[in-house]
Amino acid sequence: ETGVTQTPRHLVMGMTNKKSLKCEQHLGHNAMYWYKQSAKKPLELMFVYSLEERVENNSVPSRFSPECPNSSHLFLHLHTLQPEDSALYLCASGLAGSYEQYFGPGTRLTVT
Amino acid sequence: RKEVEQDPGPFNVPEGATVAFNCTYSNSASQSFFWYRQDCRKEPKLLMSVYSSGNEDGRFTAQLNRASQYISLLIRDSKLSDSATYLCVVNRDNAGNMLTFGGGTRLMVKP
Numbered sequence: 001e002t003g004v005t006q007t008p009r010h011l012v013m014g015m016t017n018k019k020s021l022k023c024e025q026h027l028g029h030n031a032m033y034w035y036k037q038s039a040k041k042p043l044e045l046m047f048v049y050s051l052e053e054r055v056e057n058n059s060v061p062s063r064f065s066p067e068c069p070n071s072s073h074l075f076l077h078l079h080t081l082q083p084e085d086s087a088l089y090l091c092a093s094g095l096a097g098s099y100e101q102y103f104g105p106g107t108r109l110t111v112t
Numbered sequence: 113r114k115e116v117e118q119d120p121g122p123f124n125v126p127e128g129a130t131v132a133f134n135c136t137y138s139n140s141a142s143q144s145f146f147w148y149r150q151d152c153r154k155e156p157k158l159l160m161s162v163y164s165s166g167n168e169d170g171r172f173t174a175q176l177n178r179a180s181q182y183i184s185l186l187i188r189d190s191k192l193s194d195s196a197t198y199l200c201v202v203n204r205d206n207a208g209n210m211l212t213f214g215g216g217t218r219l220m221v222k223p
Contacts, residue, residue, distance in 0.1 A: 040215075042114075042199075042213045042214055042215040043156070043199075043213040045204075045210060045212075048209050048210060050209050055209055055210075056210060090155055096209065097209075099144045099146065099203050099209075099211060100146075100158055101158070101211065102158075103155035103156050103157065104155060105154070105155050106155055
């Protein structure tokens, strides 16, 4: 059973809505990640937080806004999304300096 | 050229077969390599790291060829439970934070 939890598991939102995705890790890690997985495409790294500081933005549109209040929690705030943003959003955690990452079950997002 | 390239498959094999997946990567400075497994509608999970000398974990053998920038995964005596998508993963930085994932190779093991 994964030590990384994500809520909600499924989300349907309109293009004008504002919502947030939550991730929590119980593994004592100090690095957290947001990935996007669209159909037929590889996982795309969106954001990296290491020791609670954002390390990577990776040219993600500003309608996605991450927040990392502490090493156990990570949020992805969503506003004015587009239908092409519909995807599986995966959170992962690991130890800073290590490449091993542990994934949460993901939030399946549909933008209507 | 994609940073990490894999044949998407699917590879359809009978139980007990031996199957091999290949992966190429474009960044010659990459130092760390992994295979992840992703079951249908589930999250990716680390299967094994890939070491320069090659390494084995039970029925699974991983090989690295730095000169050709090529990684392989061999599965012997395939089980039905091996059916999944296998993701080739390469580090993107040297700080130990960022990974680049391939698109995955889908394996279906049939009875």
